[in-house]
């Protein structure tokens with residue numbers, strides 16, 4: 001049900017954005033999907049397509065693009081920012097895999113590469129958002 005809730009929020013925010021821009025029909029939705037977001041892509045895509053059918057008066061041959069947002073971390077101590085992919089190189093394959101599927105594990109294995117602090121924030125790479133939409137005005 002998680003995927004359905006996310007898909008619904010994507011569709012609803014797209015419709016809201018289209019109304020704001022006076023677009024009659026949405027023709028393209030660009031979605032940013034966080035690398036650490038745990039989601040079943042096939043269910044998510046299926047849910048999006050089903051919801052497009054549900055609100056078919058708002059869409060016209062809509063193209064849905066999903067791009068992956070790379071994870072970015074920020075140290076709370078020294079404000080250094082780094083990317084998850086830099087960190088992945090330093091981990092064993094097993095750890096990298098575990099982190100990919102269980103984001104919380106990232107907190108256990110990760111230290112700031114600059115000052116060594118284990119206290120950091122995940123600033124990018126979580127969640128799902130609509131980065132842009134295209135549509136037609138009538």
Ligand SMILES: [Zn+2]
Nearest residue numbers: 075078112115
């Ligand atoms: Zn640091």
